[in-house]
Amino acid sequence: MGESKYWNPQFEEILGSERMREIQLERLRVQVDRLIEHAPYFGRRLAENGVSSSADISSLQDWPKALPPFTKGDYRALMDDCENDVYRFLDETLPVPLDELACMAATSGTTGDPQPYPLTRYDLDQFWGEYLLRSRWRAGVRPGDRLIHAFALSMFLAGVPPLQCAREDGTMQIPVGAEAGAGRILKTAKFFRGNVLSCTPSLAEHMIERAPEILGAPISSLGISIIMCGGEPGAGLPAVRERIESAYGAKLYDLGAGMGVSCDHPTYQGMHWVADDLCMYELVDPATHEPLALEDGVEGEAVFTTLVGGGLGWTRLTLGDIHQVTVSPCPCGASGLRYRIVGRVDDMLKVKGVIVYPAAIDSVVSSFIPRVTGEFRILLDEPPPRVVPPLKLRIEKGRELDAAGLPALEEEVVKAMKERLKFTPKIVWVEPDSLERSEHKTRFIEIAAK
Numbered sequence: 126m127g128e129s130k131y132w133n134p135q136f137e138e139i140l141g142s143e144r145m146r147e148i149q150l151e152r153l154r155v156q157v158d159r160l161i162e163h164a165p166y167f168g169r170r171l172a173e174n175g176v177s178s179s180a181d182i183s184s185l186q187d188w189p190k191a192l193p194p195f196t197k198g199d200y201r202a203l204m205d206d207c208e209n210d211v212y213r214f215l216d217e218t219l220p221v222p223l224d225e226l227a228c229m230a231a232t233s234g235t236t237g238d239p240q241p242y243p244l245t246r247y248d249l250d251q252f253w254g255e256y257l258l259r260s261r262w263r264a265g266v267r268p269g270d271r272l273i274h275a276f277a278l279s280m281f282l283a284g285v286p287p288l289q290c291a292r293e294d295g296t297m298q299i300p301v302g303a304e305a306g307a308g309r310i311l312k313t314a315k316f317f318r319g320n321v322l323s324c325t326p327s328l329a330e331h332m333i334e335r336a337p338e339i340l341g342a343p344i345s346s347l348g349i350s351i352i353m354c355g356g357e358p359g360a361g362l363p364a365v366r367e368r369i370e371s372a373y374g375a376k377l378y379d380l381g382a383g384m385g386v387s388c389d390h391p392t393y394q395g396m397h398w399v400a401d402d403l404c405m406y407e408l409v410d411p412a413t414h415e416p417l418a419l420e421d422g423v424e425g426e427a428v429f430t431t432l433v434g435g436g437l438g439w440t441r442l443t444l445g446d447i448h449q450v451t452v453s454p455c456p457c458g459a460s461g462l463r464y465r466i467v468g469r470v471d472d473m474l475k476v477k478g479v480i481v482y483p484a485a486i487d488s489v490v491s492s493f494i495p496r497v498t499g500e501f502r503i504l505l506d507e508p509p510p511r512v513v514p515p516l517k518l519r520i521e522k523g524r525e526l527d528a529a530g531l532p533a534l535e536e537e538v539v540k541a542m543k544e545r546l547k548f549t550p551k552i553v554w555v556e557p558d559s560l561e562r563s564e565h566k567t568r569f570i571e572i573a574a575k
């Protein structure tokens with residue numbers, strides 16, 4: 126008998142099916158009753174929309190009508206009402222009693238206050254843990270593999286929780302943590318002969334640059350064959366993928382912004398949503414919050430509702446990511462609708478009415494490597510989204526680029542931006558390695574000090 130394609134064939138084989146929608150409705154109704162019992166905030170909001178028990182939810186279409194999306198603004202307002210007492214906040218919003226919480230993580234807080242991600246034992250094993258195991262299996266991680274865990278360990282949802290979640294999949298976990306720095310991660314990977322690496326894409330890229338100095342050999346000498354990246358959008362960008370995969374000699378998988386993982390199709394197909402039975406996926410219009418039908422090419426703000434456990438408190442929660450979905454079967458043959466991160470609601474820029482996301486600019490800039498290093502900043506005179514044209518970009522010249530080549534390069538970059546993103550930038554060139562590198566997340570936007 127061949128090896129199963131999925132970690133959990135029972136559910137993963139029926140993702141997106143009619144049977145799955147029945148399972149979702151059943152679980153959603155249980156969750157609604159648990160929210161009404163344990164989460165007064167959602168109980169009140171449900172009541173405002175005429176829902177006083179699961180009996181009022183008779184189809185999945187009733188759900189968006191029962192509850193508006195829970196946004197970052199709602200989070201701040203409720204935290205204020207709770208006088209910044211995080212446990213009062215959690216008591217208002219979680220479908221479980223607080224004494225069931227076994228672990229606390231948080232968002233990294235790079236785009237504002239960190240938001241709590243509480244986990245019960247059930248969540249660690251059966252919810253977040255189950256998602257991670259499904260993703261790892263799809264990425265080809267198998268018993269006996271040695272996984273170098275180089276996400277930041279401190280608080281981050283991709284930090285300690287994956288180590289606690291891992292159960293029975295037979296991998297050896299080697300927690301180093303991004304905090305250790307590229308040098309120590311590289312040395313650890315070499316010493317313990319790790320063959321799987323998980324970290325942010327910017328750290329994976331940074332380690333390519335550091336390897337010759339630290340290891341005395343290129344990064345490919347480590348023998349890492351699988352890289353699982355997340356925490357930021359880079360792993361979905363063709364140029365970044367190509368650079369990481371060829372430098373390491375490894376296959377790169379993109380994880381996150383929900384419960385998804387990319388597949389091994391040679392061309393990036395977005396991330397497959399692998400957990401319909403654990404968490405319901407929706408898209409809404411970022412301006413009106415009206416639900417959008419999931420059809421090929423539709424873009425919207427992603428909204429998540431966990432269907433089991435305490436589930437991180439995701440109850441029609443928006444993480445501020447703009448996704449584009451594809452529901453047609455993936456050429457790779459694996460199940461699950463696919464989503465790509467197009468941008469962040471917070472980072473959205475409007476240049477004369479044209480919507481531009483920094484991630485899209487990153488993709489264009491990266492396509493000019495090695496004539497540029499790939500590092501750049503967007504210089505704004507005032508906070509986004511409105512940009513008075515021209516949009517200014519500070520871009521690092523490539524290390525090998527000679528001065529004579531610069532005007533032609535500038536012309537090509539401007540043309541590419543105009544063709545692909547519909548705006549004409551003003552470029553300020555800077556020397557290679559002059560922009561600050563981050564081992565965690567890269568922030569593209571710089572707002573001029575007044």
Ligand SMILES: [Zn+2]
Binds near residue numbers: 387388389390394455
């Ligand atoms: Zn696929």
